[in-house]
Amino acid sequence: MNPTAVKRWIGLELKRLREAAGHDRAAAAERIGKATTVIAHIETARNLPAPADLELLLDFYGAPDLIPVFREMVRRGKRGKDWWIKFNEAVPEFLNIFLGLETGAARISSADINVVPGLFQTRDYAFTIHNMFGKRFGRRLSDEEIEAKVDLRMTRQATVVERSEDAPQIWSILDEGALRRQVGGPAIMRAQLERLAQLTERPNVDIQVLPFTEGAHLAIDGTFTIFDYPSEFVGDPGTVYIETRTGGEYYERPDQVRDFRNAFERLQGQAENPDRSRDFILSLAKEMV
Template sequence: MHRPLSPTVRRRRLATELRRLRESCELKLSTAAKQANVPASTLSNIETAEARRIKPRDIDALADLYQAPADAREALHELARESKEQGWWSKYKDVFGGNALPDFEVEASMIRTYEAQVIPGLLQTPAYSEAVFRGGRAYTESEVQRHVDARLQRQQILSRHDPPQIWAVIDEAALRRKIDNPGVMHEQLQHLLNIATRHNVDIQVLPFTAGMHAGLSGSFLILDFPAELDPSIVYTETATDSLFVQDAPSVQRFVTIFANLNSAALRAPHTVKFIRHIMESDDQHDDD
């Protein structure tokens, strides 16, 4: 399975390129818009990656103004065309809302995730995922299934020929959280052990013995991309909303937090032993 295109990533790259071309001509946005006969609001939306429908004639007008070479002009048109495409996640707007995490995951080269309460979504089994959504008692039966289906679709990136590097730090609380069916949790923990053997997956447990740590403010994901033109972003969510953090200083703060969590967490071999110990302990309790 080849890596699909992300329209949002394409819009971000187009925005960066057009802004770079404008600044290389030492033009203010209002001046460039006037000289290219493109509405200032349109150019602003393009440069902030908010424009979802970009007219070819606007691209040509801006390329003419900036005296962009033919290959650069064609690249701009290609980015504009690709920014209009829709991924599978567009069918799950009821699940992801306006901000679709898979829109970025499909092009990420590395995904670093810290989870404090549950197993990371990309590493969940279907039964465990269902238990998570049922546990909140916020969804109907059909909504639970929609959320589970969407989560399993997200996991398809792990089956590509060029899967992203997954680096997960999981709090011990997520591993010890009880659910109604102990067998489901046992299967989930075994799945973690199995998937940890993959060359592109690194899993670390952050034990209770680590004490107070840098991730106490909550779970988050850092997504890195293969092209330098696509800066890293951070994704966090609450019970009612999701947030993408894109400004460089804030992203760097999350990178620092993750580095601290990595240092506090168990190394891979000790993580495997730790998970096995939890499984064995749970099995003993089930026998009692």
């Protein structure tokens, strides 16, 4: 179980319990005899709570029966290290939480309208994407920096999509435009499309193509990803992630996540089914000459 995802769940649940009990952060901090920043750091997944503080807080929130559950989750949150630490220089700050949630997810549902998602990209396609958008953070990246980011992306695929145990179920909806847009030219694009077709043979991957014939498909305003977590994350509504030019935005309120789920389900109904989508992808690959 990914430690970043565990810390996020603990923080969100403690915040939810505090608010349900009608306490603010100052009151919670006073109860454990510490600064308000200690509560803030716990609730924002920066730190794990100390065992003694955890018990006091859960009792203060009227949920002492949850102490054993939280104890176990804290124990799991202390185990292991995030796999991307060795890629530290290639990981912008905003991406740390994303990688943790992605690695810890039991199901990943995504809709992409511009490019093939990172979990499915070939190395050449990923290099071209990073080279094209290298100025996003104000300067052109060197080839060495791009290679580091591509290495990170390839490791993401091995860690998330291709891992042998507990791999998440991944359901991807791709707009036809993302498949026809020639990133890097016909040869790179053909290899990318063939890679997508290969991925559909994996038991944990489903891909649907949203064809141009569906028109504007109002269910989608842009690219988004929904993370759902293992059953141990009791009561977790999931997380929606939207990437922006300068970072990423996360939506975790139940009503927000529900809205994106409804949008995703509408897209599933509009898109070609997985079998027809695979045939469509292979036909496009043959056109890339």
